[in-house]
Amino acid sequence: MKVNVDLRLKDIPGQLVAALEPISKYDGNIRGVVHHHDDRVGGRITVNVIFEVRSEQSLDKILSTWKEGEVDIAKIDAFFETYPIQYLLVGSITSKELESITKGLEAMENVASIEIRYTGTANSSSRAALVTGKASKKETLTTLESFFKQRADKHNYMLIRGLD
Template sequence: MRMDLVLELLDVPGQLIKVLEPISALGANLVTVIHKRDYKNEHGKVPVQLTIEGELENLKNVVKRFEELGFTIIEMDGVVRKETITTILHGHIVDSDVRDTMDKINNLEGVVITAFDVKLNGEEESTALINIEADIGLKQSVFDKIAEIAQEKELLVINEV
């Protein structure tokens, strides 16, 4: 059986080797690897396309090991597994406890903040651009949670369309 995967890796030495090691160790074979270092996403990660083959159970173990190692699998056999969500908060972001805001979003299962950039305007209101990675199908839940946080903290929220 064959499986096509697209992973996102940090563009640092050793990442490709780390992702390739579990394949043979868990009884699968590498058929194809395409590593596009010249294309980085907004988080500084590069896509790596892999085709692996082996028994179904071995392939499942490889995928499980990738997840344990913290590699993001964004596509499996042509099915997108993760999506990026971008939102903006405006108001007294720092005064309303940035850490609490981040924790409330990160506490959603299948959701993680990948970037939280705050632009300060002295003592005035500030703006935060938040990039979130979520499992497919969770976008509305993320928007609902952000709206709840914004209402509680009296922040303006601008979601992507």
């Protein structure tokens, strides 16, 4: 997860180091720090920090530490990184099979969104179906690959993956 936060810090030595320390402590990875000296509110200056954390739990711990340390958070945005799901299926793909794929993907954890487009009629031996979407965890991509591979092997159609 990528986090973009504006902190308001007292303009005295040691404040920035103290504010950044919890990020490293909870396995965050600082990507950028920008001081806005001209943006003063109540004697405090604004510092923009961009960092990555592995989980919401880590972010919660960092936010709690800041709260306890009276670090003033002016603005915060958190973005979840997503990973593209891209599979193209070619061959004899029945409507029942498309339904099973949809159900299987809906039941899978960390599949954030999914869309299936297909061509041809249900009894066609050369139907094509394109499955696209997003996963919220990288590990899910491995699960997805096994899922599609097993189905393609079992039902004898061709599977075309996207580039990783």
